Amino acid sequence: MASWKSWAETATISAAALLATLALFGGFVALRGLRPLDVYAALFTGAFGSWFAIEETLTQSAPLMLTALCTALPARAGLLVIGGEGALVVGGLATVLAGVLLVDAPAPLAVIAMGAAGALAGGAWIGAAGALRHRRGVNETISTLLLNYIAIAVMNHLVTGPIRDYAQVLKPASWSIAEGFRIGDIPGTGIHWGLAVGVAAALLAYGLMRHTTFGFAVDILGGNVRAARMAGLPIGRMILTTCFMGGAAAGLAGTIEVAAVHGFASSSLAVGYGYTGILAAFLARQHPLAVAVVAILLGGISASGGLLQRRFGLPDAATLVLRGLLFVAVLAASTLYGRGRVFRRAA
Amino acid sequence: MVTDLGGWGVLIAVVGGAIRVSTPYLYVSLGETLTEKSGRVNLGLEGTLVMGAMSAYAVAYLTGSPWLGVLVAGCAGAGLGLLHAAVCNLPRVNDVAVGIALFLLGTGLAFSLGKPFIQPVAPRLPSVALGAWSAYPQIRAALEINALFVAGVVLAALMRWALAHTRWGLIVRTVGDNEDAARALGRSVDLVRTLSTAVGGFLAGLGGSFLSLYYPGTWNEALSSGQGLMAIALVIFARWNPVRCFWVSLLFGGATALGPALQSVGFTSNYYLYGAAPYVLTLVLLVWSSSPTRVLAGAPSELSISR
Numbered sequence: 001m002a003s004w005k006s007w008a009e010t011a012t013i014s015a016a017a018l019l020a021t022l023a024l025f026g027g028f029v030a031l032r033g034l035r036p037l038d039v040y041a042a043l044f045t046g047a048f049g050s051w052f053a054i055e056e057t058l059t060q061s062a063p064l065m066l067t068a069l070c071t072a073l074p075a076r077a078g079l080l081v082i083g084g085e086g087a088l089v090v091g092g093l094a095t096v097l098a099g100v101l102l103v104d105a106p107a108p109l110a111v112i113a114m115g116a117a118g119a120l121a122g123g124a125w126i127g128a129a130g131a132l133r134h135r136r137g138v139n140e141t142i143s144t145l146l147l148n149y150i151a152i153a154v155m156n157h158l159v160t161g162p163i164r165d166y167a168q169v170l171k172p173a174s175w176s177i178a179e180g181f182r183i184g185d186i187p188g189t190g191i192h193w194g195l196a197v198g199v200a201a202a203l204l205a206y207g208l209m210r211h212t213t214f215g216f217a218v219d220i221l222g223g224n225v226r227a228a229r230m231a232g233l234p235i236g237r238m239i240l241t242t243c244f245m246g247g248a249a250a251g252l253a254g255t256i257e258v259a260a261v262h263g264f265a266s267s268s269l270a271v272g273y274g275y276t277g278i279l280a281a282f283l284a285r286q287h288p289l290a291v292a293v294v295a296i297l298l299g300g301i302s303a304s305g306g307l308l309q310r311r312f313g314l315p316d317a318a319t320l321v322l323r324g325l326l327f328v329a330v331l332a333a334s335t336l337y338g339r340g341r342v343f344r345r346a347a
Numbered sequence: 348m349v350t351d352l353g354g355w356g357v358l359i360a361v362v363g364g365a366i367r368v369s370t371p372y373l374y375v376s377l378g379e380t381l382t383e384k385s386g387r388v389n390l391g392l393e394g395t396l397v398m399g400a401m402s403a404y405a406v407a408y409l410t411g412s413p414w415l416g417v418l419v420a421g422c423a424g425a426g427l428g429l430l431h432a433a434v435c436n437l438p439r440v441n442d443v444a445v446g447i448a449l450f451l452l453g454t455g456l457a458f459s460l461g462k463p464f465i466q467p468v469a470p471r472l473p474s475v476a477l478g479a480w481s482a483y484p485q486i487r488a489a490l491e492i493n494a495l496f497v498a499g500v501v502l503a504a505l506m507r508w509a510l511a512h513t514r515w516g517l518i519v520r521t522v523g524d525n526e527d528a529a530r531a532l533g534r535s536v537d538l539v540r541t542l543s544t545a546v547g548g549f550l551a552g553l554g555g556s557f558l559s560l561y562y563p564g565t566w567n568e569a570l571s572s573g574q575g576l577m578a579i580a581l582v583i584f585a586r587w588n589p590v591r592c593f594w595v596s597l598l599f600g601g602a603t604a605l606g607p608a609l610q611s612v613g614f615t616s617n618y619y620l621y622g623a624a625p626y627v628l629t630l631v632l633l634v635w636s637s638s639p640t641r642v643l644a645g646a647p648s649e650l651s652i653s654r
């Protein structure tokens with residue numbers, strides 16, 4: 001996060017990865033007999049081509065900012081957490097339970113309680129993986145990925161039985177939270193307040209990581225475990241805290257999905273925000289502010305999926321291919337850091 | 348004929364299910380064992396599994412030959428393995444992250460290329476009826492053994508022997524345990540890892556073909572739900588030993604078969620919770636077999652996840 005030169009290096013390398021991705025994706029759609037340029041144009045139109053598209057893009061980006069923090073915050077301490085999907089799901093479930101329990105509470109209080117419940121549940125979920133890592137040496141990447149599947153199984157169990165609302169006929173869904181507890185749109189837009197929550201969380205994470213002793217200590221831990229141990233830093237507490245905060249962010253994404261979008265918990269919570277969030281974190285090189293920007297870009301890809309489907313008959317998984325290619329390209333491009341002479345700092 | 352076996356029915360269904368369901372676990376874990384023995388982690392085998400399932404089904408449907416489908420599935424898996432290896436061969440690239448990327452890419456490719464094949468019915472792999480002696484249809488169903496399962500068992504023993512006693516096994520283990528020693532012997536670390544990852548991908552692709560061509564024997568987007576991932580976790584529990592991979596695969600197969608087996612005798616209420624059993628089991632075994640202080644026995648020391 002130091003000089004403008006390192007910013008320029010990151011921007012150049014990321015742009016190169018993006019261009020390579022678009023070229024590869026162009027090849028993929030060309031194999032299906034489509035003209036790549038048409039598809040690129042539609043991608044842009046669907047993401048940023050109209051006010052409506054921009055609203056959709058920003059709406060999609062809100063949960064992505066939060067799930068990306070679930071990977072980015074522990075990553076600063078040297079952990080690779082990919083449990084955003086599961087934390088979002090348990091956060092959403094906790095939100096519904098809080099909303100239903102507090103049905104008689106005044107609306108602002110209930111909304112805050114729902115957010116706290118979502119954040120706590122998500123934080124505990126990923127915090128548990130952090131604790132297992134520190135106490136038992138369990139690999140956090142595998143455990144958080146397993147926790148994703150467990151969270152989804154628990155949700156499916158709850159919404160098909162114990163908390164099922166049988167009035168919902170389209171697919172099994174939980175009880176709904178009261179209409180007054182729903183988070184509305186930012187005035188004058190079709191974008192819900194979740195975007196503000198996402199941006200605020202990114203700013204908060206940036207401030208914490210960049211401008212506090214804690215953030216500095218976490219960077220030491222992420223850079224060199226042995227140095228952190230020699231310096232007597234409380235490694236366990238730092239791992240737990242970053243995991244908890246990351247999980248809390250993803251849990252809040254669950255709150256937003258419930259309180260601003262669906263009004264209830266169902267399988268619509270597990271639609272891949274967690275996995276796209278991992279990509280966002282890597283694309284942003286685990287930088288909390290860059291996460292917010294990158295999430296908007298990736299939100300655009302999600303938002304244009306529908307247009308690609310309608311106009312070209314591309315399957316909805318085509319955007320998954322685009323994201324997968326982007327992920328591979330970004331990681332391959334990470335080898336380029338430190339190679340460009342232009343970006344090297346004058347000694 | 349007696350068809351109601353009560354509790355025994357559940358047990359037989361679980362054993363039969365274990366044999367049937369374990370095959371993909373077995374292939375993926377064998378592939379991952381080989382890759383990890385060479386010092387790299389390929390977390391993308393879940394994507395490889397799905398890609399293998401899709402390509403096997405598509406080829407079997409288009410050509411009418413399920414065995415050709417199996418071969419193509421392996422090749423598709425090897426292709427994804429080569430991609431993983433090629434990106435990881437670049438300096439300063441995190442192999443675990445590349446695995447996650449390929450998990451997403453493989454799934455995305457399989458879903459979008461496989462869309463036209465969700466409806467058609469492809470020919471299935473034949474099976475051998477080892478239970479023909481029994482009067483009970485449950486036992487006969489449980490002992491319908493597929494050739495891929497038998498091949499997997501033989502492969503596990505073969506790989507155990509090859510890793511321990513052959514020149515190739517020694518090279519792979521040296522690369523996985525000490526890069527510098529391997530270089531001093533004049534071995535190309537990148538080449539050995541590339542080949543190990545490609546062969547690992549090939550095996551995971553075969554596992555995928557079993558899913559779509561034998562059991563459950565259909566292609567759709569919900570075909571694999573983390574089996575590839577659990578297989579990677581079970582490699583840790585099996586301590587990088589191919590024969591132990593086989594036993595643990597059976598255990599996982601049984602855990603996966605528990606939900607459907609209980610459902611078939613009327614326990615339908617907590618279906619989704621039983622569905623979580625294999626994941627919980629994986630996590631418990633992982634917690635049990637990990638240690639905060641010592642390196643696990645059998646763990647290749649160049650492995651990023653065992654450090």
